Amino acid sequence: MHEINSLTILGGNDKDDNCDFVDSIKILKGEIIGVVGPTGSGKSTLIGDIEQLAQRDTQSKRQILIDDAVPDNDLRSDPRKKLVAQLSQNMHFLADMKVDEFLRMHAKSRGKPETLSGEVIEIANTLCGEPLGPENHLTALSGGQSRALMTADIARISDSPIVLIDEIENAGIRKQEALKLLSGEGKIVIVVTHDPVLALLTEKRIVMENGGMVKIIERSGKEREVCSKLAELDERIIMLRETIRRGETVEELI
């Protein structure tokens, strides 16, 4: 894997062509950053800018630097050289292919061994309820199965120094495990989320409004405490969820 030390976002404009309030952010190797804001505030657009290593050529006119320099053109387009893995907000696959065939093709496009396919399916099955298999059609997978497969695919096949995650919480898969799986040692991880547990797990968060980056909040000591309590609470909610999913009844609040 290609090593990088930093990613810099230079501000552009919001939906009304006003300048981003935050004019630049430098994110270092190993950092996990959150992106928060109301629906429609431009969170996905911001990580879209990072995915395509925007050079003032997107709607937002932002510019992305890698290690303080303008990245080479082929880093933007050639999947074999890409620095960015992105779990987008899409809940379903549209490709009319079988799971195994798709994963092999994707591995090939990223210059990885096609034999990774089996491993990806195995990992996906640890994240979702009903298991999926190599012969399943992608378009027949449920939303949760699709997200689990996309997550596992990123962890093994798209393994990149920059990881962008758009709302991992919304598909009923195990979100904390999924986040752990995606955020390996020394990576830059950017998480778009509406979920308080995930948002408070990040050290810094970018706040979006009307398409613009309006501020950066550093996580306080207090928030850190809240986060660990919240994580416990979340574990309990997940256990309750599993109980209900198994078709059992809830006797008491554990």
Place this chain on the structure above:
Amino acid sequence: MLSSLTRALIDSGMNPSIVKVDCLWTEDDKRLGRLGVPVKAALSKDMCPDHFAIYNTEDMLAWAEDNGSDILLNETAGLCLRCAPYPNDCLAVCVIDITSGPNNPLKVGPLMTSADVVMMTKGDMVSQAEREVFRERVLEANPTCTPIEANGLTSKGSVELAEIVLRSKDVSSDMRLRNNPPFSICTLCAGETRIGKEYQRGVLRRMDGFTDYRGE
């Protein structure tokens, strides 16, 4: 895509003319007319749109020259996926929708396999993995093309395409097609509507691949 390319070209000081070839109906000329450049819509009606585009290539170029344009952009419907109206000297751009699925690049034929640039649109509607698989399939079908991820709504990709357009060379007087059009000239082309082997003349191909010429 054509609109955002036109805007990008205007921004870099070019003066394009546009001809849009469609089959039966189009209002693209109204849409494109808002860009403030000369636009002509041409309907091929009962002629194949690609044959129509090929037949009219010189007239289109002459019209663009009369307008004082330095470049002609010609968009054609390209429906049967068997022809491609690309002359050797012109820059050939194929626009393909990623949501049509990764098997589509294998079905499109010369329209894509002989293009110089393949603009892949609607990538925003699928995952990154699907975009990458689609790109791989495009390159399998056409290893020498430049694939560009594009978006018709946000103009993504149009600046990259405009740069390639600006670098492309001028047409010569001896233009040739990159591909042979399909061979079928038969009585159906001339208006026959009855179904049955005995009514058909011309170059005909059976399901088992046997090809024959019947007629005088």
